[in-house]
Amino acid sequence: MTSNTRITLISVTLLVLALAAPLVAGQPFYINIGSQVLIAAIFAMSLNILVGYGGMTSIGHAAYLGTSAYVVALLTLQHGFGFYAASAVALGVVVVMAAIFGAIALRGTGITFLMITLALGQTMWGVAFRWSDVTGGDNGLPDIKRPDLFGLNLVEPGLFYAVMIALFVIALVGMWIFTQSGLGLSLQGTRDQPRRMGMLGHHVWLVRWIAFIIAGFWAGVAGIAFIGYHGYIHPLSLGLANSAEVLLMVIAGGAGTLLGPVVGAAIVVVLKMVVSAYVSRWVLLLGCTFVAIVILLPEGVVPGLERLLKTLLPETRNDGEASS
Amino acid sequence: MTTEIALQINGMTKNFGGLKAIDGVNLTIPKGDRRLLLGPNGAGKTTLFNLITGDLQPTSGSVQLFGRDITGLPSHHCAPLGLARTYQIITLFPKNTLAENVILSLLGISPLRWSPISRIKGRKEFEERARAALKQVGLEAKADRPLGETSYGEKRRLEIALALAQNPSLLLLDEPLAGLSRQERLDVQALIEAIPRDITLILIEHDMDVALALADSITVMYHGRVICEGDRAQVVADPRVKEIYLAS
Numbered sequence: 004m005t006s007n008t009r010i011t012l013i014s015v016t017l018l019v020l021a022l023a024a025p026l027v028a029g030q031p032f033y034i035n036i037g038s039q040v041l042i043a044a045i046f047a048m049s050l051n052i053l054v055g056y057g058g059m060t061s062i063g064h065a066a067y068l069g070t071s072a073y074v075v076a077l078l079t080l081q082h083g084f085g086f087y088a089a090s091a092v093a094l095g096v097v098v099v100m101a102a103i104f105g106a107i108a109l110r111g112t113g114i115t116f117l118m119i120t121l122a123l124g125q126t127m128w129g130v131a132f133r134w135s136d137v138t139g140g141d142n143g144l145p146d147i148k149r150p151d152l153f154g155l156n157l158v159e160p161g162l163f164y165a166v167m168i169a170l171f172v173i174a175l176v177g178m179w180i181f182t183q184s185g186l187g188l189s190l191q192g193t194r195d196q197p198r199r200m201g202m203l204g205h206h207v208w209l210v211r212w213i214a215f216i217i218a219g220f221w222a223g224v225a226g227i228a229f230i231g232y233h234g235y236i237h238p239l240s241l242g243l244a245n246s247a248e249v250l251l252m253v254i255a256g257g258a259g260t261l262l263g264p265v266v267g268a269a270i271v272v273v274l275k276m277v278v279s280a281y282v283s284r285w286v287l288l289l290g291c292t293f294v295a296i297v298i299l300l301p302e303g304v305v306p307g308l309e310r311l312l313k314t315l316l317p318e319t320r321n322d323g324e325a326s327s
Numbered sequence: 328m329t330t331e332i333a334l335q336i337n338g339m340t341k342n343f344g345g346l347k348a349i350d351g352v353n354l355t356i357p358k359g360d361r362r363l364l365l366g367p368n369g370a371g372k373t374t375l376f377n378l379i380t381g382d383l384q385p386t387s388g389s390v391q392l393f394g395r396d397i398t399g400l401p402s403h404h405c406a407p408l409g410l411a412r413t414y415q416i417i418t419l420f421p422k423n424t425l426a427e428n429v430i431l432s433l434l435g436i437s438p439l440r441w442s443p444i445s446r447i448k449g450r451k452e453f454e455e456r457a458r459a460a461l462k463q464v465g466l467e468a469k470a471d472r473p474l475g476e477t478s479y480g481e482k483r484r485l486e487i488a489l490a491l492a493q494n495p496s497l498l499l500l501d502e503p504l505a506g507l508s509r510q511e512r513l514d515v516q517a518l519i520e521a522i523p524r525d526i527t528l529i530l531i532e533h534d535m536d537v538a539l540a541l542a543d544s545i546t547v548m549y550h551g552r553v554i555c556e557g558d559r560a561q562v563v564a565d566p567r568v569k570e571i572y573l574a575s
Contacts, residue, residue, distance in 0.1 A: 180443075180444055180446070181443050181444070183446045183447065183448060184442055184443050184444050184445055184446060184447065185434055185437070185439035185440045185441065185442045185443075185445055185447050186440065186441055186442055186443045187443065188430070188431060188434060188440075188447055189431075189434060189440045191422075192420060192431045195420045195421060195422060196418055196419065196420055198382065198402075198418065199414070199418040199419070199420075199489075200431070200435070201382075201401070201402040201403045202380060202382075202402050202403075202405060202406065202411070202412055203406055203431060203432050203434075203435030203436075203489070203493070204403055204405070204406030204407055204435030204436050204440070204493075205403060205431075205434070205435050205440055206403045207403065213443075217443070
């Protein structure tokens with residue numbers, strides 16, 4: 004067994020254990036934390052397409068999650084849509100929005116790109132905050148009902164968690180397939196050597212734009228799960244703080260790795276939910292955690308642990324030599 | 328019978344502010360030619376490459392590739408038209424293995440580059456052609472090594488492999504020997520000599536021994552202009568060439 008296969012096995016085992024943990028704990032409090040971690044994980048994975056695989060640091064990604072959630076809220080509350088029909092419309096809206104915003108933001112790269120995504124994100128926050136006739140302004144939009152699925156009422160935390168696991172696994176597998184695909188490889192190439200990629204026949208701008216739309220789509224999916232879980236949306240969910248938090252999840256967990264954003268999401272949400280129950284200054288603890296990560300595992304938790312595991316588990320040299 | 332023209336440049340000018348980097352260059356490269364671009368630093372050789380490949384937009388003038396106007400066409404159009412280049416400064420993919428580097432090159436001319444679902448790794452057409460391209464430059468044994476574990480000389484050869492993998496009609500080599508040791512130079516020289524003759528080559532190189540041995544014909548540039556063109560004897564005998572190289 005190569006060390007890579009071992010690490011994959013270890014990762015899958017840990018992931019399954021982590022997914023089962025809230026159910027073992029049994030109390031709705033822990034199961035709900037599990038659901039929130041998975042929603043944050045889908046959101047962070049969507050941003051990872053841009054930050055990790057595309058090398059495009061966006062700090063306006065909450066706009067897609069928030070817009071998707073607002074569309075579901077508005078359509079179900081004010082226009083008599085069912086939750087699922089509203090969700091389909093929300094995804095359409097978010098894809099169109101990502102296409103337009105992407106075309107604007109991709110006029111720049113690096114810090115310019117970052118500033119444009121920030122401006123666009125804050126624009127959406129401003130709309131949600133000021134257009135109070137429609138969005139409820141600072142009051143937000145409450146009382147969105149959790150839908151039924153196949154006749155099961157998802158208000159039950161365990162059932163909702165099961166749906167989140169299914170959605171998370173779909174997103175994770177989708178992400179894995181994407182990173183191995185022609186478009187995914189092309190995106191990673193444009194991150195490392197954009198000029199050469201152009202010369203090799205890859206349309207760098209178009210690849211980045213499509214990646215931007217895919218990232219927007221998955222943030223939209225996270226937004227639907229978000230409104231399904233909370234039943235409430237506030238302008239803060241669209242804003243800079245939320246965009247920065249998801250960026251921290253990606254970077255702390257390990258940008259450009261499949262599981263990095265998942266681990267990052269777990270760290271942030273667990274600290275936020277569990278530790279804040281015992282320690283009132285939990286933000287301080289979150290800050291210390293990030294400082295520790297930056298010092299000990301500067302490339303992020305997942306790549307850092309992978310490096311440690313590789314040194315602990317040296318290659319067992321029998322497969323390569325024996326078969327050749 | 329007239330020979331087919333691989334590359335035709337007419338009245339090419341490129342200004343950077345007040346500086347005329349390229350100043351009215353005309354160049355005709357017949358198919359199958361191995362042309363050496365010679366000239367002191369700042370003569371405009373690499374700028375000319377960048378203008379041909381669309382990395383830069385010309386101020387005026389035109390470029391034709393096999394009779395087709397490609398003036399100002401963005402660089403991602405080059406590969407499908409059979410135009411490939413290498414870079415003076417190593418421009419490779421540091422996080423990938425050598426085989427994966429070549430696969431990115433093959434992907435550039437494959438429609439699969441747009442597919443968000445089809446897995447590329449393990450596809451025979453990619454893996455085999457990548458290995459064949461690596462074999463062509465003598466790196467077959469290191470195909471699965473990460474780029475970071477290769478020497479500078481091997482990276483130089485991989486540069487060429489990325490371009491050759493696309494089986495181009497016209498190949499632009501920008502200082503393929505830069506920074507190599509004597510032995511490595513001989514290896515790369517042999518490798519360039521072995522490139523099939525139906526690939527037209529334009530080569531920028533400062534190593535005279537190697538460059539003159541490889542080239543069929545030579546174009547000398549100075550301050551953005553072509554000052555002399557011909558075979559080795561003609562160029563060496565030209566008084567202006569002597570003046571430039573002795574004066575600089």
